[in-house]
Amino acid sequence: MTDAAIIWFTVRMAALATALLIPPALALALLLARGTWRGKSVIETLVALPLVMPPVATGLILLKLVPHSVVFTWRAVVIAMMVMSSPFIVRAARVAFENVNPRYEQIARTLGAHEPRVFFTITLPLALRGIAGGVVLGFARALGEFGATILVAGNIPGRTTTLAVAIYDRVQLGRDSAAWPLVIAGVVVAFVAILLSEKSTRRRT
Amino acid sequence: MTLVIENLVVPLAHFDLEVTATMSARVTAIFGPSGAGKTSLLDAIAGLRALKSGRITFDDVVLSDLPARARRIGYVPQETALFPHLSVASNIRYGGQHNEAHVIDVLEIGHLLDRGVTSLSGGEQKRVALARALVSAPRLLLLDEPLSGLDWPLRDRVMQFLQRVRDDFNVPMLYVTHDEGELAAIADEVVALDSGRQTADSRWKPS
């Protein structure tokens, strides 16, 4: 697989993982932001786990949980990326939702809006800036994901070899000079992603 | 058009708000010092606060059985709370477009429609918030210290607009204030509140 193909594959997988993650992550963040309910602290801990556990440990757990037909395929890459990125999006979104002045939502209700409308026209737009920041971090994390991916998706050139795995691979084989183009590409892609997000959040003000 | 509050109890931080009252005037003022529970009473009537017990009825509609979105109550909160991410026009139209042209006319905000809400002056914001509430065709209008935060000359001007609304639209108003001057300017009847309770001589008409 060419360098360009590896980079493009990794970007596609990270983008897919991030996109798939957003709806459930926002739903979870909203639940966590609103009031207290039974089992809340358990869920909060579960959400934070991928941040705190060694990625290889998370990979081992995924290896046990992911169905046989998915292991060693690009779907496993996406799953590993989703799991490792989720804390970034959920936590940033939760803070963003908590920071929306509840008065706005209340007034919207008095004006006749039912909950979905309140969420999509008031809560979400006002939380968007914080959410966008979390999404970018999540995407960058997915791009660089290594420890969990390598266990559950393997290192299958042409099928599951991601940017981070390829870099590690080449360094391991003593081919440092071959690793550098990928390293630089990784930095550039992450740089561009963060730049785009900064611009978009700035436009909102 | 009568609002009936029966044995309302709302638990607050330091005391329980307990109110029983019947209000059928055009403008009923809820008068008392800050911290008396006035805002909480408005929140309860609007359905934004849960009741521990009691019933709120408007004519033959039991409001306390309905969620906030179904009560058709217009609310102008003390913080104004215009949606910062929407234009003036979008704010006004959020709850509907009933009588929109007339409301905009009476409140003289036609020239502000395309503006962002953060660029408005204090008085302009109050008028837009008022328009937003009116355009949703409410059966009842709640105003929480509508003149607060305005400088003196503006207070008179906005009061004029409030009087226009009282006269032009057939919507009863509940008007919260701690200022006696405002009572004289607009209220037909007064309910006085202190520490969550109506005070001994709580019902009176301003002289």
Next chain:
Amino acid sequence: MRNLLLILLLALPVSAAEVRVSAAASLTDAVTEIARLYEGKTGETIVLNFGASSILATQIVNGAPADVFVSADEAQLNRVATVVRIPLLSNRLVVIGVPLLKARRIAIANPEAVPAGVYAKQWLQQRGLWTVLAPKIVPTENVRGALAAVEAGNADAAIVYATDARMARRARVAEVINDGPPIVYPAAVLRDAENAAGGRRFLDFLRSRDAGAIFRRYGFLTK
């Protein structure tokens, strides 16, 4: 008609079966070349998965799909269930940099988990040098890390494979180890292979003369 289509769709994956091969990372170049050669000759598809032997074994133990496993030592292969098992390759240990007894810091791959490190420790113990040199030993995550340590000047000696030493740019071989423990890269067809027949065919090819020539070109010793 619809049923026929369904049967065809279900049958397709079987007829286009791939051979899944998990191979130690150190064999990446050699096995990749051999696999391409095999694909050209037979028209079969080889799906390669490279990594540290310990990680590959963990994957297999946890049900990840694989037909053939080529490991960097017996210990990792012992963790999985096999039906056919052969010693495929060997390698030699060398000391690079300064002679061991003169070195202040000696890098070896982690002697607890990495085959190269395990062999290095075994040899040092055999020679009675382990306890003497232990305070100077710096374990690295993998054997290339040991090489890199000497290249970067962080260690002045290392014990690596002869195949790794070929990559060295600056460090020179101080000693070729001929009395070291037997180094074996075993290969096996796995018991839980989905394509055992294809796995056996590929395993046979790994033992062939053509494959042997490729392995030797990369510095490995063939059995």
